[in-house]
Amino acid sequence: MADVALQPNRAATAQAARKRSSLQSVLQRKSTIAFLMALPLILLIATLVIYPAFYALHLATLNKSMARFVGLGNFEFLFKRETFWLVVKQSCIFAITAVMFKALLGFIIAHFVHNIPAKGQRKWRGMLLVPWVIPPAMSTLAWLWLFDPSYSAFNYTLSFFGIGPIPWTGDAYWARFSVILVNIWVGAPFFMIMYLAALKSVPDQLYEAAAIDGANWWQRIWYVTLPMMRNIIAITTLFSLIVTFANFDIVRILTAGGPLDHTHIFATWAFRVGIEGSDIPLGASVSLFMVPILAVAAIFILRDISKRGNEA
């Protein structure tokens, strides 16, 4: 640009060159370069995310051998099965309970970490984030061993308090509890780290002002901390709701859906039906039931993000 202004001669020759090969000029345009740079990303998303998503819709309308179109036959079949409704119920219980406790626990831990002197915080934060860093498949194995029916280290410890052997993964209700517990263990550190970042961004003056006005600790949380963190809490919760709802690793390794399908959630049941039972269309139909709740959460997150974008 600068030398165009200084040397008009050169600009003229450049224009002539541009006329000579219009293809080259298109290739050198800023938007074309940008498009080419983003092209691999576009191709990846189009072929490996968007196409399979629609392909799943198509698959869901076929019969088991994938030779015949059955329309909504698979869904009809699912609605008549008791296991399906069990899975729906369990997915909702699993996701809602786990996210609630993760959010609550994360909030409490973040507060305690925030309370202690700044130079010790790093160490504690480092320790408390370990569950999030370990691959969930590996840590769930440790939990499986802690819950082992005959060698459970928890039951060993509890026996000293006279609490009889607990069937951690054997009984339907305990198995649900165990699966949720492990999920909370994995996910709470994520909330903790997000809330901690948010807590640090709340200006100290607000707390000082609240203290001068005579607010107790509860009022300080309710009227200062929570309103200031509302955005982060909303985004983290919605995000975690998606991830938890679509969870696979923990349930698969800990109980594999058992006992008697009482811990199956959408993802594990879709795997059982679609891959292990090689009924791909039915598996695809099962996993499609995750879409509505994911879509609702995604809309809320997007609204939030664009709102913040406008503010900035």
Place this chain on the structure above:
Amino acid sequence: MTTLTIDKAGPTRKAKYGSMSRDRAWALRWSYFFLIIFAIFSLTPPIYMLITSLKSSAEISAATNPWWVFHPTLENYVGLLTSNQFLRFFWNSAMVSIFVVTITMLISVPAAFALARMRFWGSTVLATGVFLTYLIPETLLFIPLFKMFAVFGDFTGIQLINKWYVLLILYPTLTVPFCTWIMIGYFASIPKELDEAAIIDGASWFQTLTRIFIPVALPGLIAATIFAFTVSWAQFLYPLVFTTSTDQLVMPVGIITTLIKGDVFNWGQIMTGALLGAAPPLIIYAFLMDYYIAGLTAGATKG
């Protein structure tokens, strides 16, 4: 309330300061107390992995105190690290993760640059789309993808299912959207004057990216790299669905499918394998904790 305190401001102020500092001391004590409880809760499984990994099978089946090692032995580690099968899993995992990180960076950094700095038709829609893609879980896509690859194999004769390199195609769908998203955030925070100066000095767009944006956004780049590595190392569903023969498996699936044989659980070896599988992310985390946390919080706080 306020008028009352103003009335007796003189005498009460000192007492209130004293009670406040006492309150703070108690709050501090309670904080430490609960933090210790939470730390025990967080660290029990990994520590129990370590304890069990140091036990022999005989000691495990003797059902002595599970929280203590009476006869520490390294036989589980020796057993696994000399087994070709296990080394194969480790090697497969390492290959997949390194390739996926490279592919992810090659795709997402230029795309993030284009989306953050250069406008083109549909670029804002694409930026939102990238974030939406990140929200689509892998559990929604694995069945259609499995069928797609099977059909692809039938048509072209290129059999991708049950080969470890199929994961190189699948994992980027998990890593690229997030990495692009956080790189857009980092690139957007770079002052415009910097790249305008570079363009005026005659730098091409590519040079602006490599000479200005990548060095300045290096912390973000490291955070994105760590994220891509951790995700590809920990991924469990795709390898479980797409690979079955033992020489094609990656760590998490390999440990679960080969060390658990029927009802015979060799827990000493399983825990050793799990610990070795958890080691690479843990080591990276130990050294690069700040980048790790920056990447974790960037997804929600940037953009």
